[in-house]
Amino acid sequence: MSRRDQVPPSRARGDGSAIATGERRVVPGRANGRRRRRDRGLMVPEAEFRSYYGRPIIKEPAWTLEIPWYFFVGGMAGASAPLAVGARLAGNHRLARSALTVAGTGVMASVPLLVSDLGRPERFHHMLRVFKPTSPMSMGSWVLAAMGPAAVGAAVSDRLGILPRLGRTAEVASALLGPILCTYTGVLVADTAVPVWHEAGRELPLVFAGSAVASAGAAATVLTPAADAGPARRLATVGALLELGAVAAMDRRLGELGEPYRQGVAGRYARLARGCTALGLAVVATAGARRRRAAMAGSGLLLAGSAFERLAVYKAGFQSARDPRYTVKPQRARVEAARS
Amino acid sequence: MSVARLPTPTFGGGYGGEARPRMGFFTDTSICIGCKACEVACKEWNLVPEDGPLRLSGNSYDNTMALGANTWRHVAFIEQARPVEVPEIDLAASTAAAAGGAVDVPQAREGMRWLMSSDVCKHCTSAACLEVCPTGALFRTEFGTVVVQQDVCNGCGYCVPACPFGVIERREDDGRVFKCTLCYDRLKDGMEPACAHACPTRSIQYGPLEELRAHADGRVEDLHEAGFTDARLYLRDEAGGIGGAGAFFLLLDEPEVYGFPPDPVSTTRDLPRLWKAAAVAAGAVVTAVAAVFVGGRR
Numbered sequence: 001m002s003r004r005d006q007v008p009p010s011r012a013r014g015d016g017s018a019i020a021t022g023e024r025r026v027v028p029g030r031a032n033g034r035r036r037r038r039d040r041g042l043m044v045p046e047a048e049f050r051s052y053y054g055r056p057i058i059k060e061p062a063w064t065l066e067i068p069w070y071f072f073v074g075g076m077a078g079a080s081a082p083l084a085v086g087a088r089l090a091g092n093h094r095l096a097r098s099a100l101t102v103a104g105t106g107v108m109a110s111v112p113l114l115v116s117d118l119g120r121p122e123r124f125h126h127m128l129r130v131f132k133p134t135s136p137m138s139m140g141s142w143v144l145a146a147m148g149p150a151a152v153g154a155a156v157s158d159r160l161g162i163l164p165r166l167g168r169t170a171e172v173a174s175a176l177l178g179p180i181l182c183t184y185t186g187v188l189v190a191d192t193a194v195p196v197w198h199e200a201g202r203e204l205p206l207v208f209a210g211s212a213v214a215s216a217g218a219a220a221t222v223l224t225p226a227a228d229a230g231p232a233r234r235l236a237t238v239g240a241l242l243e244l245g246a247v248a249a250m251d252r253r254l255g256e257l258g259e260p261y262r263q264g265v266a267g268r269y270a271r272l273a274r275g276c277t278a279l280g281l282a283v284v285a286t287a288g289a290r291r292r293r294a295a296m297a298g299s300g301l302l303l304a305g306s307a308f309e310r311l312a313v314y315k316a317g318f319q320s321a322r323d324p325r326y327t328v329k330p331q332r333a334r335v336e337a338a339r340s
Numbered sequence: 341m342s343v344a345r346l347p348t349p350t351f352g353g354g355y356g357g358e359a360r361p362r363m364g365f366f367t368d369t370s371i372c373i374g375c376k377a378c379e380v381a382c383k384e385w386n387l388v389p390e391d392g393p394l395r396l397s398g399n400s401y402d403n404t405m406a407l408g409a410n411t412w413r414h415v416a417f418i419e420q421a422r423p424v425e426v427p428e429i430d431l432a433a434s435t436a437a438a439a440g441g442a443v444d445v446p447q448a449r450e451g452m453r454w455l456m457s458s459d460v461c462k463h464c465t466s467a468a469c470l471e472v473c474p475t476g477a478l479f480r481t482e483f484g485t486v487v488v489q490q491d492v493c494n495g496c497g498y499c500v501p502a503c504p505f506g507v508i509e510r511r512e513d514d515g516r517v518f519k520c521t522l523c524y525d526r527l528k529d530g531m532e533p534a535c536a537h538a539c540p541t542r543s544i545q546y547g548p549l550e551e552l553r554a555h556a557d558g559r560v561e562d563l564h565e566a567g568f569t570d571a572r573l574y575l576r577d578e579a580g581g582i583g584g585a586g587a588f589f590l591l592l593d594e595p596e597v598y599g600f601p602p603d604p605v606s607t608t609r610d611l612p613r614l615w616k617a618a619a620v621a622a623g624a625v626v627t628a629v630a631a632v633f634v635g636g637r638r
Contacts, residue, residue: 052416052599053399055406062497062510062517082629090633119495119515123475126494130476134608137498138474179622186621187614191472191607192501198607201614205621213628234632242624321501328596331603 051324060321066117068314072307075212077106078182085175098223104155107148136188150174182212196320203250213239215306218299226292240281260319269312277305355482362484364586366552372543374456378413381538409511412520418455461507461520463586466606469499485522504604581605
């Protein structure tokens with residue numbers, strides 16, 4: 001065995017750092033060489049953490065961009081379905097038609113997005129081989145399989161005026177399934193080992209619900225003449241408030257683990273989401289009631305904010321999986337707590 | 341031999357009389373010599389494709405780097421600069437005698453210790469990959485191991501971020517996920533898995549889990565008595581967040597040093613709480629919609 005108290009040049013790394021030993025000790029507060037922006041709300045005690053050459057412990061998800069876009073369109077469709085029934089009950093048939101259109105189109109767009117994300121798209125129907133409550137994806141597949149025909153059927157029946165009784169039944173069915181469709185996705189991502197997703201399990205369904213409600217209200221506002229769009233505008237503002245509140249709650253819960261939402265691509269999406277949603281909310285809530293053009297612009301901002309929110313959550317998951325710090329530190333803290 | 345009932349909710353111990361004793365691995369890293377015979381034997385027996393172009397990582401002798409779709413055994417190498425107690429051998433004198441002159445041979449006690457560990461799928465008692473799999477492709481075998489049915493997997497990828505150890509992965513040119521099967525085909529014929537068969541030091545031991553646990557407990561005691569107080573068992577106990585593992589380890593340092601999570605939890609343990617949060621959120625959607633119509637149709 002040779003002397004190893006000096007690092008041979010062959011083991012110096014390109015970034016100038018050298019690996020003296022096989023393990024890495026990393027000082028918290030730095031990720032990818034960049035300083036942390038803020039250090040508020042620390043959940044885990046400041047300490048060094050050890051890792052295997054700084055390599056990730058868990059795998060990044062295998063999912064591609066279809067997934068956040070599905071969260072967006074599926075969520076919008078899911079929240080639009082109860083809006084349609086609400087409008088119908090209130091006698092606002094014009095608004096009901098808009099909402100049904102969004103719901104039907106949204107679920108139709110969801111299916112190809114989900115199928116194309118599969119490694120073996122031709123086996124998409126294997127999703128309905130089993131009914132498995134321990135798998136949120138299995139539950140979601142069944143909800144989508146039921147919601148799809150109901151929402152599309154209701155929209156077609158309303159547009160063409162055919163089979164009105166069946167159409168109304170489908171409307172009610174999709175209104176019952178819609179709220180599940182736009183919130184189970186929060187469980188879907190939280191039910192993983194990805195720290196920034198799993199630890200936000202309580203807030204994520206609410207974040208997605210708010211985002212879905214805001215986008216459903218905004219889409220219906222765009223598609224409905226101003227005179228009939230009042231409830232849609234109000235729904236958009238309520239959804240935006242819910243979204244902003246739930247995101248703030250998630251931020252508080254995650255503390256240091258929520259760093260990915262303040263860094264890199266996820267950070268950019270998160271800031272865009274907050275900015276678009278807050279601005280859209282202000283425009284729709286103030287000028288939106290009087291000016292059609294303001295309502296349209298505000299709705300556009302809310303739709304963008306909703307989409308950015310899903311992209312932020314999606315990207316934050318990848319960033320959180322990539323850095324072993326987020327996996328090790330909370331677990332190490334648990335071990336130490338159990339020991340003492 | 342009694343068969344432990346597996347509490348995985350998606351598999352209610354449905355094998356009945358066909359159930360076999362739960363089989364597993366005990367990897368004693370204190371006697372691993374880092375030869376990587378396990379990696380090679382696994383690849384050969386299971387016809388696992390190459391992991392891409394050969395690259396030198398610069399991280400000691402580990403150029404495999406991680407478990408994945410095409411790596412079902414992975415040997416980790418950790419170099420630690422700390423004095424190690426080794427029996428005093430006058431290596432310089434014996435080498436000098438052999439070489440016919442004085443040679444400067446450093447003593448191992450001066451420098452470092454080299455940890456080596458062969459990692460593998462843990463075949464968890466509460467296996468998150470299996471529980472989140474929406475197609476039923478992942479299943480529990482009669483040996484209590486966790487295996488992917490390749491004719492069922494549609495490559496949804498949900499198991500990939502669900503695994504708390506980063507074991508299972510989608511094979512890019514194939515689309516499906518792959519991981520260690522604990523040589524299900526060999527087990528059915530009463531043979532031991534290829535990696536354990538190839539291990540020259542019996543660092544990888546295969547057998548009924550109950551026996552392996554008893555043996556491992558004895559080994560830790562022996563090591564402690566010999567002064568290796570760092571020795572500890574990882575994933576042996578059923579009390580942990582994954583309910584114990586079918587593949588457990590004897591380590592000489594904290595798990596994260598080897599690239600293991602220090603306190604892994606099967607994510608589905610929290611699923612009831614998550615579904616409750618979704619129910620609250622769905623209720624919020626309905627409430628929001630109802631609220632906007634309170635003021636009438638406009």
